[in-house]
Amino acid sequence: MAAFGTGVGRPLGRGGSAGFRFTFFAILSVVAMYLDQRAHYLEQVRYVLLAAVYPVQLAVNSPAAAVRWVKESFQNREELRAENAHLRAAQRDLELRSMRYEGLANENGALRGLAGALPPVAERWLAAEIVNIQLSSLRQHLLLDRGASNGVFRGQAVLDDKGLIGQTTHVGPWSADVILLTDPAHAVPVLIERTGLRTIAVGTGDAASLALPYLPGNADIRIGDLLVTSGLGGVFPQGYPVARVTEVRRDAVSPLAQVRATPLAHIDTDTEVMLVWFRADHPAAPAPAVNASGELKSGNPSMQPQPAPPKPKAAPAPDAGTAPSPGEPAPAAPAQASPPQARTPP
């Protein structure tokens, strides 16, 4: 060990001098940053690295998981019976409610002039356990135990039973990194349910608070207003509950109102969250957003750029070229007829 302290600045046997090695790794880092930030070429590398560090994260989570497992396995009969009764009651309650909901959905469909009620916008759910959670003021992220092998994709919506939690940012084979609504780098397009006013809710770095920084001072917003997703932005569908307004300050000197809202999801007490797949052709499905490389994410096909309508020109193009080809699915008429971002009248 003592012999290691020799030859600073001189070329070493392996890898050259410290300065050379530093230059090499610095260039490597800068290239990696450029590729990751500007060109998004490194998702594959991230995928591999996420897989490589997943055992560490599982090990870190193992004490908590072990405690939970021991608790569950030594639960006595009485407790289990009580819990069972409670769950039965809760399920009956939910069934009654969903009955009412189905009736309402049918009625809504009839009012909209659709033949049958639309299926719910959420097509498939997957429960995922939270493996790791970071709730600092600089970074609010979750790690889930589901990844690409379960079909999880980048930019997928994550919910719990009360409201929106966030979206996936990086997906590994068995794990997925989720950025929370409350991360200072996250913003979600919302609308105020009472008035239909659209705005953006930005994370603050505090797990109990969202900021609405872009509302003018005379905006119609009150304490207690519910914020739901507006369906813009390409990740979340329309109408999912996000937060409730807790503070509205109107300052005579400031042109903007200072509004704070508390997320409805219990981010700090959840152990399980839901990953959601949405029906792409549903009117309430998230509108596709243009990503950094300029291409549309696979979102709502009825919103995808359609071929330009045939123009009556001097030399009429052959009809076969402009008519929908037989292989192409016929565009869903109701989905196109109703404006996809139509605000439901309050």
Next chain:
Amino acid sequence: MNSDSVGRLLLTALVALVLTVLPLPPILDLLRPPFLLVTVLFWSVNSPRTGGIAIGFFAGLVLDVFQGPVLGEHALALSLVTYIIVREHQRIRSKPAIQQAMIVLAALIVYEIVLLMIDGWTGQAVASAQRWVHPLTGALIWPPAVAILGYGAGRRV
């Protein structure tokens, strides 16, 4: 370079990584020292050939996967800091632990400044006073870290 010291290095780095990503309540999370950085700096001072810039780079890359907005951010910052430390390791090693802690404080501040600059470049700069807690806790943990990491190495630390 003997395999024993490489094994020690990887083992301590793994333990430090686990301590770094261990979920903690927010207040403890704020005060959590940067264990992995301190470990990498310790090996850069005390075994610059085994440790050093390559270890700094790869440790930074792992940190990027866990908590970086872009891949390469922590890797660049940690490569720079380990480079400085490796260059000056003889001077640093001959100093008492308290003075070493001051140097580590300066190194960790440089590290945070690099991170802040890259955050600004990627458009996610978050100016928060909490950033500057990490260098302080890192410097505070340096003397005990030297005692623990150097334990059983059979030499004066």
